[in-house]
Amino acid sequence: MKNTISLFAAAKKSGEKLTMLTAYDYSFARLVDQSGVDSVLVGDSLGNVILGYEDTVPVTMADMIHHTRAVSRGCAKALVVSDLPFLSYQVSVPQAVENAGRLLKEGRAQAVKLEGGRAVAPQIRAIVDASIPVMGHIGLTPQAINAMGGFKIQGKSEESVKKLLDDALAVEDSGAFAVVIECVPPKVAELVTRKLSIPTIGIGAGPCCDGQILVYHDMVGLFSGFTPKFVRKYAEAGEIIQKAFATYVSEVKNGSFPAPEHAFAGPELELEKLY
Ligand code: KIV
Secondary structure, rough: OOOOHHHHHHHHHOOOOEEEEEOOOOHHHHHHHHOOOOEEEEEOOOOHOOOOOOOOOOOOHHHHHHHHHHHHHHOOOOOOEEOOOOOOOOHHHHHHHHHHHHHHHHOOOOOEOOEEEEHHHHHHHHHHHOOOEEEEEEEOOOOOOHOOOOOOOOOHHHHHHHHHHHHHHHHEEEEEEOEEEEEEOOHHHHHHHOOOOEEEEEOOOOOOEEEEEEHHHHOOOOOOOOOOOOOOOOHHHHHHHHHHHHHHHHHHHHHOOOOOHHHHOOOOOOOHHHH
């Protein structure tokens, strides 16, 4: 049976930690799903790790729907959450509802995530009223890097902590079922987690959140660009894959691949006579 958002409410009550990982295609969605993870996020981080952009700003609704469809087909159990990309929900409330609906209708996601706090509370309320579960995202919000002046840790001043708390409460009051907290000091994330009745999912926010999320490329060594400080590397899959590619190239060059066992058997024909 597929996980639903009820799992998130139950985990907040019981204290069991929630687990989330990203996925962007069918094959990796299957691998992630089979790990027993509670929920899979089709993150707009696909702008960085799949499409090679410097940030998530250029990611479109078409990109998100395309990848969400593939991930949804690969997830038998995990709850599929899909990101609303930059400018797909900020312009107006009706636009936000329509685009959130597309991620469910066309992408077959079960919930959407959007970035921001009080400023997007009306959008969250309207999307939830349309029977679409919403996950919030506060703290460092990568779609806002141009306004934030770069990828900066949030919650470092009293004013910033107050804003974070205000945003968290606005997200909760608007009906979100959970909220991602990105790149804030652990004590600040702990405070927000204590104040909320919905679960917090941390990334670079310490161990006291109700759950954790990572971009899988970072934690298995598939993204060579940059590894954030908050990531633990669980594997160096990039090195293994790179080595396999290089071995293939040299074996084709030296003639050791393909070998006889890689060929199809055929009838004993006198091929020369055919010409
Ligand atoms: O896009 C993404 O992958 C995210 C996570 C980093 C939370 O928003």
